[in-house]
Amino acid sequence: MGALKREDYAEPSCPLCTDGLDGKRPVRPIDLRRMTDRLNAYLDRNDYDAAERHLRFWLAEAQAGNDERGALGVLNEQMGLYRKRGKREEALAAVRRGLSLLASLGLQGTLTAATTFVNAATVYKAFGMAADALPLYAAAREIYERELPADDARLGGLYNNMALALADLHRFREAEDCYRRALSVMARVEHGEAEAAITYLNMADLAAQELGLLESDALVTAYLDKAEALLLTPGLPRNGYYAFVCEKCAPTFDYFGRFAFAAELRAVSEEIYARN
Numbered sequence: 001m002g003a004l005k006r007e008d009y010a011e012p013s014c015p016l017c018t019d020g021l022d023g024k025r026p027v028r029p030i031d032l033r034r035m036t037d038r039l040n041a042y043l044d045r046n047d048y049d050a051a052e053r054h055l056r057f058w059l060a061e062a063q064a065g066n067d068e069r070g071a072l073g074v075l076n077e078q079m080g081l082y083r084k085r086g087k088r089e090e091a092l093a094a095v096r097r098g099l100s101l102l103a104s105l106g107l108q109g110t111l112t113a114a115t116t117f118v119n120a121a122t123v124y125k126a127f128g129m130a131a132d133a134l135p136l137y138a139a140a141r142e143i144y145e146r147e148l149p150a151d152d153a154r155l156g157g158l159y160n161n162m163a164l165a166l167a168d169l170h171r172f173r174e175a176e177d178c179y180r181r182a183l184s185v186m187a188r189v190e191h192g193e194a195e196a197a198i199t200y201l202n203m204a205d206l207a208a209q210e211l212g213l214l215e216s217d218a219l220v221t222a223y224l225d226k227a228e229a230l231l232l233t234p235g236l237p238r239n240g241y242y243a244f245v246c247e248k249c250a251p252t253f254d255y256f257g258r259f260a261f262a263a264e265l266r267a268v269s270e271e272i273y274a275r276n
Contacts, residue, residue: 028065030058032073039077044240045276051081072101072116079119083126091127095120114143115154122161130168137162153192156185160199163206172210179203191237194245197230201252208256224256231265243272 035058042051055078062071075098082091098116107113121136141162144155163178182199186192204223207216231249236242246265253262 025066027067029067030062030065030070030074032070035074036077040240043244044273046240046243046273048081048085052085055081068101068105072098072105072107072112075101076116076119079123083123088127091123095123109143111143111147114140114147114158117143118154118158118161121165125161125165125168130165133165134162134169137165151185151188153185153189153195156182156189156192156195156199159185160195160202164202167202167206167209172206175206176203179206193230193233193236194242197227197249198245200224200227200230201249204256205252220256224253224258228253228258228261238268238272240272240276243269243276246272 035054039051039054042048042054055074059071059074059078062068062074075094078094079091079098082088082094099120102108102113102116117136117140121133121140124130124133124136137158140158144152144158148155159178159182163175163182166172166175166178179199179202183196186196186199189195200223204216204220204227207219207223210216211219213220227249231246246269250262250265250269253259253265
């Protein structure tokens with residue numbers, strides 16, 4: 001892969017622009033679609049190092065252009081990427097900056113705020129801060145349930161992630177309710193089978209955590225069977241996201257003794273990343 005060049009990203013500046021002559025810094029918005037498209041290309045081939053460099057570049061561009069909304073968009077992507085890579089301090093720094101920008105931009109109560117709350121809360125949960133995550137999930141839930149249709153995948157993702165935090169705090173009944181809400185949403189979403197498989201695996205973990213491995217055996221087996229069938233759904237796109245899901249699901253199948261299927265998922269994931 002060749003080195004990234006500035007011209008891959010940067011828009012030319014206009015020397016005739018007169019914005020800012022009133023003493024205020026002009027705003028030069030970054031192209032968030034362009035940023036996201038290139039980011040997804042890196043993620044589709046599992047090139048996290050390039051993805052990190054890419055996001056640092058765009059954050060600097062947003063700051064140089066006084067584009068706070070653009071910076072918030074980049075910070076939301078950084079929260080997810082640093083979380084996936086286990087980079088605690090970088091992820092928490094992105095959370096702090098993102099939440100601060102939300103306040104300064106006056107975006108409370110908007111879908112942008114809800115998405116930022118979900119990303120920030122998921123960082124907290126990933127790094128052992130489930131109690132700090134729940135108020136953010138609750139704030140996001142209020143907005144999403146008010147603003148989104150019942151078949152929006154973002155709502156399913158919220159329920160699934162909120163359930164994980166509840167499970168960490170041993171609030172098992174509330175966690176199960178959120179998982180079932182997630183399944184209800186993903187049943188209505190096109191190609192929602194992959195997310196539903198993740199939810200069933202999370203429910204298997206929840207049952208084992210609450211009841212113990214022996215008492216939960218029948219329930220865990222049923223959940224694993226459902227997850228396996230969903231991942232093998234004909235017509236489910238075998239793209240970069242599917243590769244990520246396979247990679248994410250494999251350890252749970254390993255944990256519950258389904259080693260052959262876990263190995264199959266890893267092989268599929270590696271093949272997709274190599275192809276991309």
